[in-house]
Amino acid sequence: MQLGNGARTAHPAHPSHEPDERLGRLLRDFTALAGQICETPIVMVSQLHGHFDTRPPLASDQPYAAGIFERCQWWRFPGQSEVVRSNNDFSLCEAATVTSAALTEIGDLGSHAGFAGAPMVTGMPGVRFYAAAIFGQPQGNFMGTLCVLDRRARSLLPGQRMGLLTLARQLEERLALHHEVAQLQCQVLTDALTGIGNRRAFDQRLGDESARHQRSRQPLSLLMIDVNFFKQYNDAHGHPAGDVALINIAQLLCIPLRGSDFVARYGGDEFAIILPETPEGGAHLAAERIHETLRNASWPHGEITLSIGIATLMPEEISDAQLLLQRADQAMYTFKRHC
Numbered sequence: 001m002q003l004g005n006g007a008r009t010a011h012p013a014h015p016s017h018e019p020d021e022r023l024g025r026l027l028r029d030f031t032a033l034a035g036q037i038c039e040t041p042i043v044m045v046s047q048l049h050g051h052f053d054t055r056p057p058l059a060s061d062q063p064y065a066a067g068i069f070e071r072c073q074w075w076r077f078p079g080q081s082e083v084v085r086s087n088n089d090f091s092l093c094e095a096a097t098v099t100s101a102a103l104t105e106i107g108d109l110g111s112h113a114g115f116a117g118a119p120m121v122t123g124m125p126g127v128r129f130y131a132a133a134i135f136g137q138p139q140g141n142f143m144g145t146l147c148v149l150d151r152r153a154r155s156l157l158p159g160q161r162m163g164l165l166t167l168a169r170q171l172e173e174r175l176a177l178h179h180e181v182a183q184l185q186c187q188v189l190t191d192a193l194t195g196i197g198n199r200r201a202f203d204q205r206l207g208d209e210s211a212r213h214q215r216s217r218q219p220l221s222l223l224m225i226d227v228n229f230f231k232q233y234n235d236a237h238g239h240p241a242g243d244v245a246l247i248n249i250a251q252l253l254c255i256p257l258r259g260s261d262f263v264a265r266y267g268g269d270e271f272a273i274i275l276p277e278t279p280e281g282g283a284h285l286a287a288e289r290i291h292e293t294l295r296n297a298s299w300p301h302g303e304i305t306l307s308i309g310i311a312t313l314m315p316e317e318i319s320d321a322q323l324l325l326q327r328a329d330q331a332m333y334t335f336k337r338h339c
């Protein structure tokens, strides 16, 4: 196996496919306000470039990794308090962003030469009126449109146009802030050298998982990992070569694991892996797969081996993250003594 640079990271910030809650609230509030101000039954936000949802892609998150969600739409329909994601028809929003006007308004799509046949007009939701205010920049982190729609032909009042433009500007600022906060959160939880979760992320996740263990009464396993003779490796090949080895080890650790497992750099040459809902036997299998992955890797300065300590909290045990940590640490040192 050749070690590459393409990092396959187990990202600490968003361990699941749950939606980004803050973005959800933002979209709900802005679509509600736009509908109120413009008195339209349907409101929609189009993401035309970049990601509003700042969840970093997970290795297992194929649609994100493939960029499928690069463009998407969130709709608010009459009587709904939630926005729903549905990629309907981008032709109108795309056209709105190529004009020089900040606001595009088409009173009757049904008699419009360019858009009478657009899917949004002829199919669901069958709209006749469309107005869109652009936000973001084509060269920036994101660009999109805040759109108000109606199933009948109509127009906006001057104050409503101004209101829509103001809302789009505010949405742009909030999304930019949302991006910055997400980036900072990500940095705070990421190990700068290897790109996987850091000690802080590990502590948070272990707390979450031990609470889940208590609720679900499922076993919870932990692997504590130490690189063998790493001081010698550094001394023999230099600190930069040691850094590269740590980066490669972090990548390799992620390969044989499940998407729900969590890999972190615990500190120095130590790594930790949380295995939710995994009994002792499963944890031993995971450790064996890790040893095998490292054995099959090609190393520039001779093989690197690991000492792996395994501990499991059984369903009937009281959840105690510290106890789990102590047991795994102890098991790791026992393993090392036999190396």
Ligand SMILES: Nc1nc2c(ncn2[C@@H]2O[C@H](COP(=O)(O)OP(=O)(O)OP(=O)(O)O)[C@@H](O)[C@H]2O)c(=O)[nH]1
Residues within 6 Å of the ligand: 193, 226, 227, 228, 229, 230, 231, 232, 234, 238, 239, 240, 241, 242, 243, 246, 267, 268, 269, 336
């Ligand atoms: N290159 C590099 N080395 C690091 C980093 N963090 C810690 N180390 C080194 O990791 C080594 C850890 O050494 P020890 O704790 O003695 O462990 P060891 O040499 O692996 O010995 P055993 O654990 O008994 O196998 C030290 O030489 C640290 O300087 C890092 O970010 N980069």
